[in-house]
Amino acid sequence: MFxxxxxxxxxxxxxxxxxxxxGYISDDAISMSIHLSMLLKKPLLIEGPAxxxxxEIAKVLAKAMDTExxxxxxxxxxxxxxxxxxxxxxxxxxxxxxxxNENLTLKEKEASIFSDDFLMKRPLLKSITQDKSPVLLIxxxxxxxxxxxxxxxxxxxxxxxxxxxxxxxKATSIPHVIITGNRTRELSEALRRRCLYLWIDYPEFEKELxxxxxxxxxxxRKLADQICLFMKEIRQLKLEKxxxxxxxxxxxTALSSMHIDHLDHExxxxxxxxxxKDWQDIRTSQDSLAELFEKVGVQQRLA
Amino acid sequence: xxxxxxxxxxxxxxIIQFIRFLRTxxxxxxxxxxxxxxxxxxxGVPKSYGHQRLMFKSILVKSxxxxxxxxxxxxxxxxxxxxxxxxxxxxxxxETNVPKPSRQKSDLQALKNWLYNRSKxxxxxxxxxxxxxxxxxQDFSAFKTxxxxxxxxxxxxxxxxxxxxxxxxxxxxxxKREMDVxxxxxxxxxxxxxxxxxxxxxxxxxxxxLILICDVSKSMELYSKFLIEFMYGFNQLNLNxxxxxxxxxxxxxxxxxxxxxxxxxLSNLSVQVPYWSSGTRIGESLSQFKNNHAGKLLNxxxxxxxxxxxxxxxDLSELETTMRFLQKKSSRLIWMNPLAGQPNFKVETKAMxxxxxxxxxxxxxxxxxxxxKVAMTF
Numbered sequence: 001m002f003x004x005x006x007x008x009x010x011x012x013x014x015x016x017x018x019x020x021x022x023g024y025i026s027d028d029a030i031s032m033s034i035h036l037s038m039l040l041k042k043p044l045l046i047e048g049p050a051x052x053x054x055x056e057i058a059k060v061l062a063k064a065m066d067t068e069x070x071x072x073x074x075x076x077x078x079x080x081x082x083x084x085x086x087x088x089x090x091x092x093x094x095x096x097x098x099x100x101n102e103n104l105t106l107k108e109k110e111a112s113i114f115s116d117d118f119l120m121k122r123p124l125l126k127s128i129t130q131d132k133s134p135v136l137l138i139x140x141x142x143x144x145x146x147x148x149x150x151x152x153x154x155x156x157x158x159x160x161x162x163x164x165x166x167x168x169x170k171a172t173s174i175p176h177v178i179i180t181g182n183r184t185r186e187l188s189e190a191l192r193r194r195c196l197y198l199w200i201d202y203p204e205f206e207k208e209l210x211x212x213x214x215x216x217x218x219x220x221r222k223l224a225d226q227i228c229l230f231m232k233e234i235r236q237l238k239l240e241k242x243x244x245x246x247x248x249x250x251x252x253t254a255l256s257s258m259h260i261d262h263l264d265h266e267x268x269x270x271x272x273x274x275x276x277k278d279w280q281d282i283r284t285s286q287d288s289l290a291e292l293f294e295k296v297g298v299q300q301r302l303a
Numbered sequence: 304x305x306x307x308x309x310x311x312x313x314x315x316x317x318i319i320q321f322i323r324f325l326r327t328x329x330x331x332x333x334x335x336x337x338x339x340x341x342x343x344x345x346x347g348v349p350k351s352y353g354h355q356r357l358m359f360k361s362i363l364v365k366s367x368x369x370x371x372x373x374x375x376x377x378x379x380x381x382x383x384x385x386x387x388x389x390x391x392x393x394x395x396x397x398e399t400n401v402p403k404p405s406r407q408k409s410d411l412q413a414l415k416n417w418l419y420n421r422s423k424x425x426x427x428x429x430x431x432x433x434x435x436x437x438x439x440x441q442d443f444s445a446f447k448t449x450x451x452x453x454x455x456x457x458x459x460x461x462x463x464x465x466x467x468x469x470x471x472x473x474x475x476x477x478x479k480r481e482m483d484v485x486x487x488x489x490x491x492x493x494x495x496x497x498x499x500x501x502x503x504x505x506x507x508x509x510x511x512x513l514i515l516i517c518d519v520s521k522s523m524e525l526y527s528k529f530l531i532e533f534m535y536g537f538n539q540l541n542l543n544x545x546x547x548x549x550x551x552x553x554x555x556x557x558x559x560x561x562x563x564x565x566x567x568x569l570s571n572l573s574v575q576v577p578y579w580s581s582g583t584r585i586g587e588s589l590s591q592f593k594n595n596h597a598g599k600l601l602n603x604x605x606x607x608x609x610x611x612x613x614x615x616x617x618d619l620s621e622l623e624t625t626m627r628f629l630q631k632k633s634s635r636l637i638w639m640n641p642l643a644g645q646p647n648f649k650v651e652t653k654a655m656x657x658x659x660x661x662x663x664x665x666x667x668x669x670x671x672x673x674x675x676k677v678a679m680t681f
Contacts, residue, residue, distance in 0.1 A: 012354065032357040039346070040339050040362075047367060076603070077471040089488055096492075113492065142602075145472070183367070184632075185602035192365040193333070199370040238624050240631070280627070 043177035051244020518611030549588035584617030644669030
């Protein structure tokens with residue numbers, strides 16, 4: 001009942017508890033950034049390797065605040081038509097055809113077809129025209145073109161969008177903006193200046209263990225320990241794509257659903273594909289498996 | 304000058320001083336952030352030192368690098384502050400102990416010889432090397448100033464090929480080739496459903512970021528003249544280009560080569576590249592590029608062009624990983640090897656063998672003909 005109030009984010013302890021209530025284990029840095037983002041009404045730019053829970057923050061936040069999550073997935077070639085708004089041309093044409101015999105002036109015709117009924121709101125416009133502040137997730141912004149960032153800057157500075165035909169749309173509610181990126185390209189200084197910044201790295205052993213235990217309360221404790229230790233060690237190898245928390249959870253799900261209570265050589269070798277998604281990485285890790293087994297204390301299966 | 308840290312009496316003064324301190328460390332903090340910090344503190348100062356630090360960090364940090372080093376700076380600032388006496392200025396001793404950067408005079412003889420054509424050894428080697436080649440296909444080791452124009456022409460051709468890559472995005476065109484139905488209807492709607500003009504579209508040209516990494520080690524000495532002309536030529540075109548050279552370590556030359564005066568560029572080069580004509584550490588140099596520059600420069604629009612003979616004297620343990628990374632992070636990885644033009648050339652060096660599987664285009668770059676061929680493959 002108090003979750004929809006920004007005031008409940010006034011304390012980082014409260015933020016931690018709220019996120020934890022939705023199954024997201026955060027740390028002080030994450031909680032402080034969310035707390036300040038709410039307080040200052042500034043977007044939060046989150047960068048970090050894939051699979052460490054950047055996108056999840058926005059999802060969990062929307063749930064915790066009991067508000068809508070509006071997501072804009074960025075890609076190369078994303079433009080204003082797909083991100084902000086577009087007119088429904090087919091509907092406009094049909095409407096004009098229907099009104100052919102009516103004696104309307106050009107101005108009246110124009111006013112009728114350039115109205116809300118014909119406007120297709122895309123995520124950015126939709127996010128500022130809600131009654132209740134939604135969570136706006138701009139996912140993988142580094143995949144979009146640099147030009148797109150410029151569109152986005154107007155929104156972030158003034159919380160308004162200009163539509164030439166009907167004028168400037170001012171925000172009825174300011175969304176809580178979460179922007180994520182994997183650093184495939186450097187974002188502009190202008191965008192960074194307008195955001196709070198948070199870097200999320202691969203978690204420490206304790207944090208990862210807590211995440212596994214909170215997502216899989218029934219998992220064998222020894223198995224959970226081994227999984228997290230193995231993940232910690234495998235990330236030390238110079239892999240092309242280090243496995244993230246998402247992969248840890250996938251592995252934990254797979255192993256616990258097979259009613260396995262500890263790791264052994266055969267299990268690791270046969271399920272390596274769950275955590276590694278690159279053939280080169282699988283080859284590299286296979287070469288180092290013996291060393292990994294020794295560090296993690298994984299035994300050979302007894303006959 | 305180090306940051307001046309004194310004990311202040313008011314909170315805003317402390318914040319301003321801390322932000323000044325951060326600015327000396329390369330942070331770009333505006334007054335806006337100062338106001339934000341004050342407005343947060345007005346609502347209540349975080350109780351623990353760790354939370355105070357986190358609060359400042361969340362507001363002031365704008366990049367990963369800053370995120371990872373902020374804590375140290377914050378602690379450093381407060382340590383210095385606690386040592387400072389009331390009203391007295393205390394300067395940072397650590398910074399004053401840092402020796403002033405001196406212009407290193409190192410082995411620049413090769414570059415100077417090239418500049419003034421004084422090198423007897425170079426002439427000998429040039430003569431020997433040129434004899435191997437057909438006259439019409441003179442090797443770049445014998446590169447002469449009068450060939451400058453031809454080289455620039457080929458560089459322009461390569462640049463044109465690189466930059467003419469079409470994007471998936473459409474932009475308005477005045478060439479009247481492909482009609483843009485959507486824009487035409489939209490325009491007609493604005494004018495009372497009367498089509499006055501057709502709108503046309505064309506694919507947008509993707510601007511390619513070119514990253515040029517040239518080997519200027521001893522083994523490449525024969526090609527110094529060509530290398531400088533090559534790098535300079537690219538930098539003079541209106542391209543988005545970043546240039547690096549390496550021998551035992553990597554040095555960025557983008558700003559040096561941007562100067563319009565070639566003579567000035569040459570004199571600056573002798574100062575900027577103290578390791579010219581020394582040993583080769585390809586693995587370590589490329590790894591240095593990966594760690595320090597790749598994050599900012601590489602994306603799906605970047606093309607990496609390495610110009611090296613692949614003769615390495617350093618540690619190659621990192622080379623394979625680095626090459627794999629460069630290939631994955633860039634749109635194209637091209638390796639131009641001046642030795643590859645020799646008739647009996649075989650990939651035999653360890654560095655080249657390690658790098659080869661990750662190279663999208665391996666080609667010779669020993670004369671103008673070979674460069675023209677490179678241009679045609681883009």
